[in-house]
Amino acid sequence: MKTQVISYRYNREQIKPGILHIGVGNFHRAHEEFFTNRLLEDPTQQNWGICGAMLLPGDEYLYKALKKQANEYTLTVCGRDGNDEAYRIGSLVELIWGVEDPEGVITKIADKDIRIITLTITEGGYNIEKASGEFMLDDEKVKHDLQQPHSPVTTFGFIAEGLRRRKAAGNGPVTILSCDNLQHNGNTARKAFTSFIKAQDEELAAWVNENITFPNSMVDRITPATRPDDIIRLNAKNGTDDAAPVYCEDFIQWVIEDNFIAGRPAWENVGAEFTQDVTAYENMKLSLLNASHTLLSYPSFLSGYRKVDDAMHDERIAKFVRTFMDVDITPYVPAPGNTDLELYKQTLIERFGNRSVSDQIARLCFDGLSKFPVYVMPNLIKMIAGHADLTRVAYLIAAYRHYLKFKTDDSGVAFDVAEPWMNADDEKLINSDDAVDFLGLSAFRSTDLKAAGEFVPLYLKMTNAISEQGAMAVLESIL
CATH class of the missing domain: 1.10.1040.10 (N-(1-d-carboxylethyl)-l-norvaline Dehydrogenase; domain 2)
Structure with a gap:
């Protein structure tokens, strides 16, 4: 029996991106996009659409697959009781591939309408040395971005250049919210970005200190990789023709420290939980x-x-x-x-x-x-x-x-x-x-x-x- 796909009930043309997300992988599409897709049905929350940024050469397939579908995709939520639900997700309203359009990513970071930058770049993506807990400034790509700040290749370089322009334009503060599955992920993000920026631009580092917050968050939802045979299986089950479907478990949790310097979505209305301390x-x-x-x-x-x-x-x-x-x-x-x-x-x-x-x-x-x-x-x-x-x-x-x-x-x-x-x-x-x-x-x-x-x-x-x-x-x- 085919699963009926539940579509979003908002006009995508009226959605404005207020969030830039770096690292548009399966977990992000099953987690933050799922919460946001539900939230956008509230007319008071429609300035919180998501613009996705992909920075890696390996992102090409997914980028092109999503672009062909106007950045929409299906998410199949697999019930523990054997009953599944499928959703058409529309909250990813823009998508930029940094390899093809680095300027587009930098411009978006500087945009005054973007008030939150969220991240799923994996634990290793923060470039923190395990033994010392220090940011690795001697990484070759990091060294490139320190020396050539206007043509970045790393997440740190992109964000630093975008924030430099944001500061110059007077476009105000922004929150950087890690959604990676690691302890005190906001503290890790703060360590990584402030270490990089301090090494690159002391003046920008002082601005970041006053204008960026890094809340910790706890994320949880089992989301397997989608293999080619999963794509065939999910499309057959849902009666869809989706080149980039995702599937996940029915459990979901997101606990976030309420420390947003430039405002935030009311994610608590759709099941997320806000707290003063995520510990x-x-x-x-x-x-x-x-x-x-x-x-x-x-x-x-x-x-x-x-x-x-x-x-x-x-x-x-x-x-x-x-x-x-x-x-x-x-x-x-x-x-x-x-x-x-x-x-x-x-x-x-x-x-x-x-x-x-x-x-x-x-x-x-x-x-x-x-x-x-x-x-x-x-x-x-x-x-x-x-x-x-x-x-x-x-x-x-x-x-x-x-x-x-x-x-x-x-x-x-x-x-x-x-x-x-x-x-x-x-x-x-x-x-x-x-x-x-x-x-x-x-x-x-x-x-x-x-x-x-x-x-x-x-x-x-x-x-x-x-x-x-x-x-x-x-x-x-x-x-």
Whole structure:
């Protein structure tokens, strides 16, 4: 049965762009555009259309596909109950490709009608060095933009040149709002842009200090990449001929610090939430969603599963994850705002098991060295201090060691490990036959796990058991 496409109910010709968005990818089109598309039906909000800016050569296909469709596209929202809804999105009222028209992007940044610049440029796009937390001024493209400010190639160069013209024209302040999925993304954006601008133009840096705000925001919506066969499938399902469709899960969340220097849309009227401090919301997401993803990833992968939804339809894994949420996390995570924590946890279980937006477990296993310090360790430190039951986390860390050291699952199937930040010291600790050495891994540096008296014997027991019996057999014994 075909899904009926729900179209927007506003006249696009009356919509004026008040937002410039840099990085028009699938997540942006399933998230900020979805909220804004709904908001534009309010006649008082029609100065908040979105002008998209794409800056990369690799954006050519999507740019041309969208241009052919007057920048409209379909978004299929995949229900956890198996029922999908499809929407025609009209909020992307303009689109500029910086490779073809760099001047167009710069002019738009300087435009007085643009009062918010939003970003989805990925975590790596902020050019912050992981170890030091400093902006990398020695990057080749950054160096080019510092030396040739009027012909930029980076996001930083484009925004600096646009702001320089904005300042010269007296076009007023603007908010830069990161919508990337990283902790305190506004602070990261501030660090990156102010570091670049200070190195390029001291006078502009002083103006930025007074005229730009960088709110933090927390974003959440699972949005897979759209492969060629997905395009065929979605068009057949929706009765459409869309060269650039997107699909996503039915859950959506956007929590934003209310710090907009030049005004903002009333996104709260369509489901976003404004707050003075996003920290508690980030803590909840990191401790429940991200930590649970890490918890299920290595044991599931070692047990032979390759897709998250398949693993979560195994009652043993679903019970393991839910117990972790209830017993190991909930006592340490205060519910922010009006959040119903029980409902949030139940929704997470359903989201992980959503067959329509299947995720690869290998993606969850990727770069564990960066994930453990942020998702697992802060809570584990509290658990150790509180003499809590450490069984599930000890099992997770033992499974992680087995995954890194032996690179084979319970059935003997070999796999590759992807740890881009692994150093020689880490490799030595992983290869050691003394399992205690593994607890000195860089991922666990925030505390001395070897000195955690209640943790070490449990972990060693789990390590031996996984080697002898396999990951799933040990999981069953825990349950």
